[in-house]
Each structure stands twice: as structure tokens, then as C-alpha cells.
Amino acid sequence: MRTFLQSYGTAAAIAAAVFASGVLSATSVASETQHHVVEIRDLEFVPAELVVAPGDTITWINHDFVPHTVTADDDSWGSTTLKSGDSWKITAQGDAEGSYFCTHHPSMTARLRVVAPN
Secondary structure, three states, X not given: OOOHXXXXXXXXXXXXXXXXXXXXXXXXXXXXXXXXXEEEEOOEEEOOEEEEOOOOXXXXXXXXXXXXXXXXXXXXXXXXXXXXXXXXXXXXXXXXXXXXXXXXXXXXXXXXXXXXXX
């Protein structure tokens, strides 16, 4: 038969393991990258402004019937022409902020901000 101290020691060990597991899970979740989707519909980028962390993936999906591009204002990155149903993705790098547009429809604009977590 177990004594009170033996039972208490086992319970303490289980509690410590659960606590450690929770801490490790929180740490690994915080360091995981995120996937973001920007929809192209009704001649707009939705959302029009997106804030992501370095390493996050951003996918643009064209839901319009007309072709579009996703092109940085400074031409530092950009897609080829995306037909209806096409998608294009990038991985965010470094701290950056910038606007982008569609070369076929220059009035279509949006903003992407890459911000390192605190």
C-alpha cells in the first residue's frame, strides 16, 4: 500500500511534467510561422493592409474573372499574371513595410507590413 508521501511525490511529478509540457508547448507555438491569405476580389486586395512576422507565408488568390498581379511599388517583388483561380505566395523576410498594386489595374493597391515580434 502506498503511503501519503509516495502518492504526493507521484502527484507532484505528474504536475511538474504537465507544467513543463505546457511551457514547452507555449514556446513552440509562439515561434511557429503563420500563413496568411489575401483574396483578390471585386478589383480589391482583401485585406487591404496585412501585418505579418518574418518567416510568415502570404498567399494571394485571384477570385476575379480578370487577371491581376501582385507587385511591390518599388518592384522588389512581384507575381506573374494571375488568372482567375490562380494563387501566388511569398515568405516574408526581415522588417519591411510597403505598398503593392496590380500592374493591370494600378488603382488596386494594398499594404504589407513585416514586423518582428517583440
